[in-house]
């Protein structure tokens with residue numbers, strides 16, 4: 001009955017396809033909201049890490065290290081249960097969104113920091129010598145140059161976030177993985193393991209694969225462009241000699 | 242009366258424990274062309290960078306055009322008064338030459354696009370690169386990039402332009418094209434502070450030369466004084482090594 005070749009199992013999955021789509025919808029919803037939070041945190045803490053203020057730098061470092069060196073599951077459970085038992089329950093979706101946002105925000109902060117630090121020091125100095133304020137410097141001169149470096153790993157973070165919605169299972173979420181699990185273990189629906197997990201996997205893949213492909217294509221074209229600039233410079237030099 | 246454009250008063254600068262500027266006092270008059278020379282590591286760059294607060298002095302005072310430069314007012318005061326040309330050009334690589342030249346005039350000096358572009362064209366003519374307006378900096382030679390960087394500095398129309406070894410990163414055959422532009426500028430009433438190892442240029446253009454060693458100004462005078470009979474032994478040695 002659970003077999004990958006069993007027509008009944010596939011039929012059951014098909015009948016309950018709404019469950020899977022609902023799970024997918026919830027996963028995307030949590031991921032999108034989490035992403036929004038992660039972007040905001042990532043940009044703020046990434047800028048703090050590269051700014052001049054030492055206190056802000058330390059705060060940013062503490063945030064990143066704390067989040068990157070403890071499991072996401074722990075953070076999620078902490079947030080959910082800490083609030084649940086203080087009678088201010090946040091709810092599963094909100095807890096999920098916040099902890100995914102905070103978790104990936106720390107990684108995005110590192111991505112942003114690396115992107116900004118990859119811009120040569122002379123660019124900051126030229127901008128300062130012209131009298132651009134901090135925000136203007138970042139906006140007109142630094143971020144446009146680092147965005148190309150930032151984008152590919154940023155897209156990878158999006159992919160990871162979508163996959164990490166599966167952590168919601170632990171707090172009783174209704175994301176794709178959690179619903180798949182309750183489907184295959186359910187009293188009325190149980191049993192169709194292989195088809196259920198295949199479908200669930202296909203759904204994840206359909207969303208994540210285009211994104212990660214986009215990221216690697218982006219990265220490659222970036223590398224090619226850099227090589228082209230180097231070649232251009234070289235030929236320009238040789239041309240003059 | 243010609244006023245002081247730049248004044249450093251008892252400026253000290255430490256990098257950690259390293260005492261890089263030791264009680265430096267220096268004034269530059271309006272329209273003056275000051276050349277700073279000295280051995281590597283003597284604090285020439287740091288001195289010039291204190292003038293636009295790319296480095297903040299550890300102690301002492303910096304006055305620009307009569308106003309004290311502070312951490313608080315640096316962005317606004319620098320915007321109005323000084324521009325800088327760097328050894329490594331530091332053009333913005335993601336923008337065309339025209340954008341490089343018009344960014345500050347439009348965003349900081351409230352010029353319309355048309356005004357900014359006219360200004361840019363004018364200064365591109367001055368540096369002889371009008372035809373490169375739509376090029377990207379990385380496609381230009383070093384000498385061309387530096388001339389563009391000078392044009393960018395001029396587009397801000399500030400009274401002061403600082404140069405930190407503007408020809409040191411260039412191939413020998415392109416140095417002169419940059420120096421020629423600077424010699425042309427020196428005829429204007431711009432206050433120029435130039436760190437350079439180009440002694441021919443210093444002799445031709447400088448109103449005054451200061452010599453730095455170990456974070457101090459150890460000799461100061463007209464080019465004639467400097468090249469004919471410098472009093473300090475270290476200056477003699479340095480010039481002996483560099484000129485021949």
Ligand SMILES: Nc1ncnc2c1ncn2[C@@H]1O[C@H](COP(=O)(O)OP(=O)(O)OP(=O)(O)O)[C@@H](O)[C@H]1O
Nearest residue numbers: 256259261279280281282283284285286287288406
């Ligand atoms: N950001 C910094 N951090 C630490 N030390 C620095 C820094 N900038 C400069 N120094 C040190 O300060 C001293 C003076 O440096 P500075 O760049 O002003 O010298 P310079 O006269 O311009 O030399 P050069 O001819 O090599 O450019 C040097 O010993 C240098 O190593």
Ligand SMILES: [Mg+2]
Nearest residue numbers: 285286287406
């Ligand atoms: Mg220097």
